[in-house]
Amino acid sequence: MSAIDLTRPHNLPLAEAKTKVQHVADQIAAKFDVDCAWDGDMLNFSHSGVDGHITVDAKSVHVFAELGFMLSMMKGPIEDAIGRYLDDEFS
Template structure:
């Protein structure tokens, strides 16, 4: 199964980052029929998400979002497109521009 990894640094602090992560979860539930669970920790939270063909986690802390996901066979061929879409969504929620790649 193809792996998806998206990482975004931010300067929101944990409280605001939690709001952003929960907002992303609501959108994922509505738009993509994902099942999301959110667990708060003292210094890091974990958002778990899944649906047929996709499962993963979004780790949230005071300075970074770190998403790892496994894509099933059918979604695997769309890995680059899915990664770009999720990255764009996070960038929009964070009010940032995407990182440049060399």
């Protein structure tokens, strides 16, 4: 399996950071057809071929996703898209 592991710092209140993460998750869900659900400060997502989470804390946002065989061949474009979404919200 191939993994995506991205972290972005932030200086936002936790509630605002979570709102921005939800916006990122909405974009990811629309583009990659994944299901998302919050569990505390962690947004879990999954779909055939991908499982992961986005964790929000007081200082950073961390995205971790494990890609199955078929999606691992597209790791670069997927990682770039997620990175752009994070940069748009947290830079």
